[in-house]
Amino acid sequence: MHTLWRIIAGFFKWTWRLLNFVREFILNLFLILLILLGVGLYFGLQSKPADTPTKGALLVNLSGSVVDKPSVNNKMRQFGRELLGTSSNRLQENSLFDLVDTIRQAKDDKNITGMVLSLSDFTGTDQASLQYIGKALREFRDSGKPIYAVGDSYNQTQYYLASFANKIYLSPQGMVDLHGFATNTLYYKSLLDKLKVTTNIFRVGTYKSAVEPLMRDDMSPAARDADSRWVGALWSNYLNTVSANRQLTPEQLFPGATAMLTALQQVGGNTAEYALKNKLVDALTSRGEAEQDMVKAFGWNKQDKDFNYTSIYDYAPAPKPDSKDPQIAVIFANGAIIDGQEQPGDVGGDTTADQIRQARLDPKIKAIVFRVNSPGGSVSASEVIRSELAAARAAGKPVVVSMGGMAASGGYWISTPANYIIASPSTLTGSIGIFGVINTYQDTLGQFGVHTDGVATSPLADIAVTKALPPEFSQMMQMNIENGYKTFLDLVAKSRNKTPEQIDQIAQGHVWIGTDAKNNGLVDQLGDFDDAVKKAAELAKLPKWKLNWFTSQPSLTDLIFSQVNASVYAMLPAVAQAYLPAPVAQVALQMRSQADLFNNMNDPQNRYALCLTCGEVK
Template sequence: MSRSVFSYVRGGLGRVWRFIDASRRAVMNLIFLVIVIALLYAIFGGGAKPLGDKTMLVLNLNGQLVEQAPGGAKLAALANLGEDNVRRYIQLRDVLRVLDNAARDPDIAGALLLVDEMEGGGPAMQREIAAAIDRFRAGGKRVVAWGSNYNQGQYQIAAHASEVYLHPMGTVILDGYGKYRTYYREALDKLGVTVNLLKVGNFKSAAEPLVANGPSPAAMEAEAYLNNDLWNRYLQDVEQARKLPSGTIARGIDNLPALMEQHGGNLARLAQGIKLVDGLKTRDEIRVLVLKHGVPDPENKSFRQVGFDEYLARLAPRLSGDAIGVVMAVGEIGDGIAAPGSIGGLSTSNLIRMAREDDNIKAIVLRVDSPGGSAFGSELIRRELELTRAAGKPVVVSMGNLAASGGYWISMASDEVIADASTITGSIGVFALFPTFDKVMDKLGIHSGGQPTTWLGDAGNPTRPMDPRFGQLLQSSINHVYAEFTTKAAQARKSTPEKIDAVAQGRVWTGAQAQDRGLVDTLGSFNDAVRSAARRAKLGADPRIVYIERETTRFDKLLDFFGAPQAVADLVDAAVARQVGSVLAPAGIPAGMAGHVVKELNWLNEMTAQKKPFMALTHCLCGVPE
């Protein structure tokens, strides 16, 4: 029987489909095979290309220097591989790890330090990096620092290099610590906003800008005492590093107008003249200079080098064995769950509990860089550390730039508190703010009314004047929280509440001042805290370190990776700018200053947005000195 035309067509289509299917499977199998081979090569035969002899480490700190990157270390690493306009974060731990490993690496001949685009940091973090540079140099390796300009923080790090160079059109800006604050009492009165401040502590001046037109004598006394100690320590550190006679920088600032005239208005020549820098060189001249310390790289027309990120990627973590768990407490303290880069009472407590229940974690180092926040959230964290010590695991606190108020509260349940001499700590005090807008409502002709069953009903309504009885309740609560604070501090410091109260009252201290007053045990670095924890846990001189961190959700990571949070921030900034332009600009206030005003006053708005009528705050409302 002859076959129909349709059967021929069907057979032909079948053969074509089988060919396509076989080709598809062959291609997919080939791709899979390539992936397997690549993985095997990476694991067993590949890896990073070995460094050549006399390689120079290029330590280009071009980003925001932070203790912990927002979103976690993994997301920060991805962001650092992205576009140039994506905000880049450089973690202190990574800088220290790179420098300490490079110091022991025989292939690393020296380092080129670039801090032009380094942002943020703070005195304590800068001192940590400077000490790491000193350790690097102690092995006989040279460090060349170069910058087109140096601000005060950048220069503190660069000053520890073997040689410091500046662009011929650059400058070194050293202007000391402390800024003028803006006070809003009269402006708020004109608007009809009443800010009810309830506090304990003569020096708890955090909220003064909202209730006064200038600083109180107590605030001025405390600020001067703090800033002078920070500045004297900075001068001593830099002058010793540069081998300058004591007082060189202070005299340079005092005589700056005359020195400018003497050097023809050339700031770079002035910096060289008072020996803040060793020479003036352009970037290409620095390349020639560094070639003398390393070897040429003809392919790249430069010197043989390895970058910060590339060298960091070469450092494989130790994955097994007993370890010290490091919990990062960075940012303001809230009650609940917070992503890395901020502190949640619940989330940080959970991390501490995870470390306590992990049999491989033998001790905990709590790294604190926080101005404080919620008293309740602070107590959640302190209690979890107390339980960790009761379980037999040592706890050592390492204070970074800030460990003030609530930041000090969470530091109290520890075997040892180690602070940098320039850490800002103390601020043992409590306050609450309760703003009311009844006068604004009257001006607008808006009124409220009702019949609650008790006087306490809706007592936290900001559209009505504060009931004196409600104010009495708030003050009683604040007094109680302060008593809890000082009592727990006294127990932790083996002192009495009366002695703690004498150095508390909301006053901030440097780490060195706090040690003199018995608020911290030791002055030292993060590495000192790790060594202390290792010694207490009997782990030896080189313990494995594990960072106990909460990763963000997949959705948050996706948004962060594509820049959504930054986009939202940009939209908010744009909205604020428009508001500033329409409201404050006609009054003659510069846009930059107006933006600062709006940002500070927005904090009041956030306070009123809380679900609770008020919150007891152990917060210094302070930042890293600039």
């Protein structure tokens, strides 16, 4: 027996030692990998002399989306792509301002003789950003350098940019997918009823529809009326720009579903032939034939066995020399507004306020351009940002707000201290309203025999998600929401030199497109980021200036995990589609998106100024 126990004990002893060895071996390998990554990242991000680009085309092969402020900066993203080899290009984010700046520098580069748009991996951006990119493309084309668009097919976003080309190529089996805009939101009332979840909603504003998914199974008539107005205006802006580029009328570009069906029947359902016949494209060619045309235009590269081009991701024009000119700070509010520190894709109230404070205290900075692209969020965080921006203005530094695709609700709240507000014609703004949501689960738990009871010194102390809200707390919450709305009205009224009553007429949660916001006095001018910079320089009386971009730099750990997450999410759609019908997978992704938005709500008073549908246009 003694011998048997020695054998058993020895087995476990050596097994434990083996496990310890394996654990330490893996940890050491991981440590070595981190050290190598750190060293490689350090040298990879060092400034290098710019290589002379290949004489030929600038290949705009955009992958992923275009945003105001990417979660990972361009150098780190390129390093991650090269070193970690991720296959998630369609999930990467591109900086709008870097893209436009690159196109403008290529316009004046003698080595760049034209441009090729290859947009099959471009997943999209908002309408205001498309207009700004289009402006740069028009400047490039007007310089005398040709632009060619090459694609197997074009969705609406891709086709918007392709329409700026001198010539559009389409595969004989391709299509130009023009269908219009729509918003689709999931509604959960019946689900919450089945789960016996009690949703306590407090709001002000007839058109404040952000809470409707929790209290209805469909869109309210008021929300439908409001959304129809701005969605229709967005579509009109799209058609006017693209039809002008193609020298068509909006009706010729998109004659409507019935007329399109009739025209498709005439060509036997051939979508490519329809696009050519209706002048949406200029030529139907295979990839090989289009490549031969690019070779004729830009020459043949024997080494790469392709036409001469430099990818927009490899193009590195000579850096601009340092100057001692006074600075204009560019500070971003990109994403939903949350309390605390910034998170990828969200606006951290404390982070943004700290950046504004730095700009206010820096004597080299003479003005601030505040770039807002946000549907709003926490009232508390919005006020932290607004008050710091007001302090900067009070310190004598002009503040100009440049609105991107969205500056709605809390996004408008943080814009109110500005000396001047500039919006794109397609900006979604306004949505001046407040709401609060608290879910309680007493009935849900009751189904499983779980109940809550106890004692409290007052009804206000007896608040828990496992109990119904006391009537006294509900009344106080509604009063708090109404007070927040009144504060919102007062801030806007003071900013726009109107009375609160006048603002209330255009508030109530109503979303306005940029052109309507200008007519209603909510913005001062229709324009883009360039106009905002010029206005800031004018207000600060600066004949010369340079821009100081306030962007946070993610750590090495953030880079690694962002690349890993991107790889995982790149695989998820394919996995979902393999096991689920496409509509089910799409609904699952939409539910996740809405859940993420609500999960990030961390206002200490549960008060939110948020436009839920502003970012849901497809």
